[in-house]
Amino acid sequence: MERTFVMVKPDGVQRGLVGEIIGRFERKGLQIVALKMMRITPELAARHYAEHREKPFFKGLVEYITSGPVVAMILEGKDCVGVVREMMGATDPRKAAPGTIRGSFGMDIGRNVIHGSDSRESAAREIALFFTESEICEYSLNL
Numbered sequence: 001m002e003r004t005f006v007m008v009k010p011d012g013v014q015r016g017l018v019g020e021i022i023g024r025f026e027r028k029g030l031q032i033v034a035l036k037m038m039r040i041t042p043e044l045a046a047r048h049y050a051e052h053r054e055k056p057f058f059k060g061l062v063e064y065i066t067s068g069p070v071v072a073m074i075l076e077g078k079d080c081v082g083v084v085r086e087m088m089g090a091t092d093p094r095k096a097a098p099g100t101i102r103g104s105f106g107m108d109i110g111r112n113v114i115h116g117s118d119s120r121e122s123a124a125r126e127i128a129l130f131f132t133e134s135e136i137c138e139y140s141l142n143l
């Protein structure tokens, strides 16, 4: 079954959106297999956002993502990388479709509430960066 990495960013935590966001994924039918609140170190931020290292917004991005706790999770489900990206909406919340998470709750590309892996390869890399094997719960749904 496919897995993806999702993180409610510091602005989402500060604004009290954690429950709303997790609830959307649960109600959609995605399975939470790992979940934790944590503070991202500058080192972890630099590794997570390595592809943006040369971008003009990189310094601000690292400052922001390390500025307060985040809620990191692994979600599991069929096609879940794509399903989560559809539910999040476009990176820039002002361009995200109404009803998506960013479209509903954001106005600023630098404060876009949530991160989700953009491919299966990114998901595998990000899951390994944020979680150890022992933090992942394997369980079947008996629905």
Ligand code: CMP
Residues within 6 Å of the ligand: 052, 057, 061, 091, 109, 110, 111, 112, 114, 115, 116
């Ligand atoms: P995320 O999905 O976490 O991946 C990279 C992040 O960089 C992105 O969300 C945005 O928060 C941020 N980002 C992308 N483009 C810009 C930009 N032009 N200015 C500021 N932040 C940006």
